[in-house]
Amino acid sequence: MAPFSLPADATGAQIQAVEFAYERSPDQDARSPAHHRVVVVGAGPVGLSLAIDLAQRGQKVLLLDNDCKLSTGSRAICFAKRTLEIWDRLGVGSRMVDKGVSWKLGKVFFKGDLLYPFDLLPEEDHERPAFINLQQYYAEAFLVERASALRNLEIRFHNTVAAAEQRADGVRLGIDTPEGRYEIDAEYLCACDGARSPLRSLLGLETHGRVFRDRFLIADVKMAADFPTERWFWFDPPFHRNQSALLHRQPDNVWRIDFQLGWDANPEEEKKPENIIPRVKAMLGPDVQFELEWASVYTFACERMDRFRHGRVLFAGDAAHRVSPFGARGANSGVQDADNLAWKLDLVLRGEAGDALLDSYGAEREAAADENILNSTRATDFITPKSEISRLFRDAVLDLAHEHTFARKLVNSGRLSLPSTYRDSPLNTPDADAFAGAMTPGAPAADAPLGQNWLLRELGEGFTLLVAGDVPAWASRLPVQTLRVDTEGPVAQRYDLRPGTAYLFRPDHHVCARWRSADEAAVRAAIKRATAC
Amino acid sequence: MLITSPHLDSPDEFYEALIDAHRDLSTAQSHELNAKLVLLLGNHIGTLPVLKEALALARANTVSSTNT
Numbered sequence: 089m090a091p092f093s094l095p096a097d098a099t100g101a102q103i104q105a106v107e108f109a110y111e112r113s114p115d116q117d118a119r120s121p122a123h124h125r126v127v128v129v130g131a132g133p134v135g136l137s138l139a140i141d142l143a144q145r146g147q148k149v150l151l152l153d154n155d156c157k158l159s160t161g162s163r164a165i166c167f168a169k170r171t172l173e174i175w176d177r178l179g180v181g182s183r184m185v186d187k188g189v190s191w192k193l194g195k196v197f198f199k200g201d202l203l204y205p206f207d208l209l210p211e212e213d214h215e216r217p218a219f220i221n222l223q224q225y226y227a228e229a230f231l232v233e234r235a236s237a238l239r240n241l242e243i244r245f246h247n248t249v250a251a252a253e254q255r256a257d258g259v260r261l262g263i264d265t266p267e268g269r270y271e272i273d274a275e276y277l278c279a280c281d282g283a284r285s286p287l288r289s290l291l292g293l294e295t296h297g298r299v300f301r302d303r304f305l306i307a308d309v310k311m312a313a314d315f316p317t318e319r320w321f322w323f324d325p326p327f328h329r330n331q332s333a334l335l336h337r338q339p340d341n342v343w344r345i346d347f348q349l350g351w352d353a354n355p356e357e358e359k360k361p362e363n364i365i366p367r368v369k370a371m372l373g374p375d376v377q378f379e380l381e382w383a384s385v386y387t388f389a390c391e392r393m394d395r396f397r398h399g400r401v402l403f404a405g406d407a408a409h410r411v412s413p414f415g416a417r418g419a420n421s422g423v424q425d426a427d428n429l430a431w432k433l434d435l436v437l438r439g440e441a442g443d444a445l446l447d448s449y450g451a452e453r454e455a456a457a458d459e460n461i462l463n464s465t466r467a468t469d470f471i472t473p474k475s476e477i478s479r480l481f482r483d484a485v486l487d488l489a490h491e492h493t494f495a496r497k498l499v500n501s502g503r504l505s506l507p508s509t510y511r512d513s514p515l516n517t518p519d520a521d522a523f524a525g526a527m528t529p530g531a532p533a534a535d536a537p538l539g540q541n542w543l544l545r546e547l548g549e550g551f552t553l554l555v556a557g558d559v560p561a562w563a564s565r566l567p568v569q570t571l572r573v574d575t576e577g578p579v580a581q582r583y584d585l586r587p588g589t590a591y592l593f594r595p596d597h598h599v600c601a602r603w604r605s606a607d608e609a610a611v612r613a614a615i616k617r618a619t620a621c
Numbered sequence: 622m623l624i625t626s627p628h629l630d631s632p633d634e635f636y637e638a639l640i641d642a643h644r645d646l647s648t649a650q651s652h653e654l655n656a657k658l659v660l661l662l663g664n665h666i667g668t669l670p671v672l673k674e675a676l677a678l679a680r681a682n683t684v685s686s687t688n689t
């Protein structure tokens with residue numbers, strides 16, 4: 089595609105109006121199906137992140153999308169610290185943070201009263217905030233900008249995958265375009281085609297889980313309001329009795345308001361502005377002037393595919409797993425899927441890793457999906473009690489939480505997205521030495537200031553060996569980037585470093601091994617294990 | 622002395638298990654389960670002043686929340 093760049097002052101309306109052109113590809117005139125090493129389907133936040141990551145690693149990537157537009161409506165709005173750190177690696181983190189609204193504080197209300205405030209990142213010394221709020225169309229636009237600057241990444245809009253046949257050495261795809269169907273062969277296919285994943289159906293695969301019997305209204309309104317930049321959550325507020333409500337700030341004076349409606353609500357009626365406006369007025373008061381930007385009535389499910397890898401096809405994002413929205417675990421976990429998959433697929437395509445490395449994508453991200461589904465299910469059960477007794481307990485917890493801090497730990501208005509630690513990953517080398525703190529094998533690297541920079545900025549695109557104190561001479565013989573850090577200071581504290589301690593980080597910046605004193609053979613063995621060789 | 626600061630190992634897991642214990646029970650059965658649970662936990666705690674403090678706190682919180 090032609091380089092795409094947004095004017096610095098592009099408005100949400102302008103971005104949502106962008107239409108990418110359909111362009112005929114030489115593949116459509118080929119006599120036999122053109123061969124592609126890796127094809128990604130779906131140009132949402134997950135597919136774009138994955139395609140950019142693969143392309144940055146030097147792969148030639150084809151990204152197919154059935155549409156020609158960016159996200160309509162705000163949709164996903166909360167992007168977590170870990171997602172921003174991944175996007176930093178992809179060169180778009182600052183673009184997102186500059187436009188987004190950074191936040192870390194929340195408040196929980198019950199009836200008319202403030203129950204308690206909370207802080208999602210009480211620790212200082214992190215480059216990125218706990219969260220930013222940013223309309224999904226901005227996030228996608230910034231990713232498309234980045235993608236269009238990579239010459240080995242081709243995006244084809246108006247290309248709908250209509251047939252998929254799994255073969256021993258790849259997948260044959262039939263693709264519908266405005267000018268008819270054509271076929272291509274892909275060595276590997278990444279399905280990032282969303283919750284209703286057409287590829288899942290085409291391949292005869294299923295997803296399993298639990299559908300919640302409740303309905304929610306999202307109303308994004310534009311207003312000049314002086315609410316603080318915090319996540320406010322109400323249980324049973326006076327303006328919306330017996331249900332819950334959520335208020336969240338987005339850029340451009342847009343505010344996300346979420347109302348629980350109950351299962352009996354009529355979605356068609358509730359979507360009408362004449363029914364939405366009174367609800368918003370009841371919340372904001374009669375004097376606040378606002379405009380309705382976007383609204384949607386939704387139900388939700390927590391479900392996942394049994395396996396994310398099926399031969400040469402890898403499922404990621406909503407196509408592989410879905411959660412309820414409480415906790416911002418949908419888009420964030422999808423971007424983490426991409427982060428996990430890109431380096432593995434790159435090494436397999438280069439012949440530098442065993443095929444089993446792709447199985448570890450499934451194992452690690454299926455476990456992560458379970459963790460997200462568990463957290464999101466618990467929050468949903470707390471927010472929308474399904475029986476008289478669960479409502480009784482819920483309200484008792486809320487009554488007690490006002491005065492007694494123990495009960496606040498039981499209040500669940502959403503456990504907000506944190507990256508998973510791949511504790512049981514086959515890629516980890518188990519600790520042989522004793523360590524304190526959270527940076528166990530499988531953990532995502534915690535950031536910390538490092539000289540004039542940040543630790544995560546200093547970790548490489550490949551494996552990185554971090555050493556406290558002088559880097560041993562043998563390290564230069566290894567296929568790793570080395571990083572010397574001081575034996576005192578914030579990095580040393582977060583990683584429990586002593587002189588000679590070494591950490592091995594994977595290309596996705598998860599810890600895979602650590603030693604109090606490393607030697608060449610041990611590090612070589614750990615790299616071998618982490619690449620399934 | 623009754624502990625009212627956070628003391629549970631895993632609050633979300635406890636709450637889930639608590640609600641799960643009531644799954645598919647009638648309201649009358651749920652009351653019965655709750656009564657038995659209080660008796661079991663009371664026995665486990667054992668110390669009368671602590672139990673009396675908990676009873677008084679639960680009652681005061683209930684009376685005040687019902688009044689508002």
